[in-house]
Amino acid sequence: MTKMMDGTRLSALILGVAMIAGLASLGYLLGNALIQFKEYERSVNVKGLSEREYPADVVIWPIVFAEASNDLEQLYNSIEDSTGKIRQFLLDSGLEASEVSVSLPAITDKSAREYDSGTRAEFRFTANQTVTIYSSRVDQVRSLMASLSELGKQGIVFTGGNYQSRPEFLFTRLNEVKPEMIEEATREARQVAEKFAEDSQSELGKIKRASQGQFSITPRDTNNPHIMKVRVVSTIEYYLSD
Secondary structure, eight states, X not given: OXXXXXXXXXXXXXXXXXXXXXXXXXXXXXXHHHHHHHHHHOEEEEEEEEEEEEEOSEEEEEEEEEEEESSHHHHHHHHHHHHHHXXXXXXXXXXXXXXXXXXXXXXXXXXXXXXXXXXXOSOSEEEEEEEEEEESOHHHHHHHHHTXXXXXXXXXXXXXXXXXXXXXXXXXXXXXXXXXXXXXXHHHHHHHHHHHXXXXXXXXXXEEEEEEOOOEEEEEETTEEEEEEEEEEEEEEEEEEO
């Protein structure tokens, strides 16, 4: 009986020692994992920029002219005559009929205005008419802009200088250049991160998170609106370790 009890105690002791050793080993492994995890908690957040210039590949050019008359029928006849001259000028210059569109005229009856200063206007009716060019032949249309004064000599009054008559230039090939620009921005961001890691005597690890900003397309400047500046910024966070 005594031998049986001694054997039980010995087994319990061995089991206890084994459990203590196991817990110690587990604690050691968990401790190492925690240390490694804390090492990877260090990170650096960097930005990479890709910026390029491309020529616009589409132009929208609204040609706005004005007419005035005291007779409404005569006003419509004048609008039709001037519109025909502009359209013919554009077609003779090499544009296709599908590239030219004409909107309805905006006519104002000055005698019907609610507020009147009391000054009698010279013409009762005034009208603005817009002929719009939508074309992918940007250089050709830009050359036409400079020669539009020829129509002015025929008595057509153009209302240039306002917002409605400004040409708009578009860059529609963004999907073609996106991959290269994203790659360039990502590469620049990594170079910045590598420099930071070197200066801080750290090792650059894997990407923790990354985000890509929106692409922006803007004219290069007011004198060259047909040259488009395409820009994107990528933000990347890298792990750091000693």
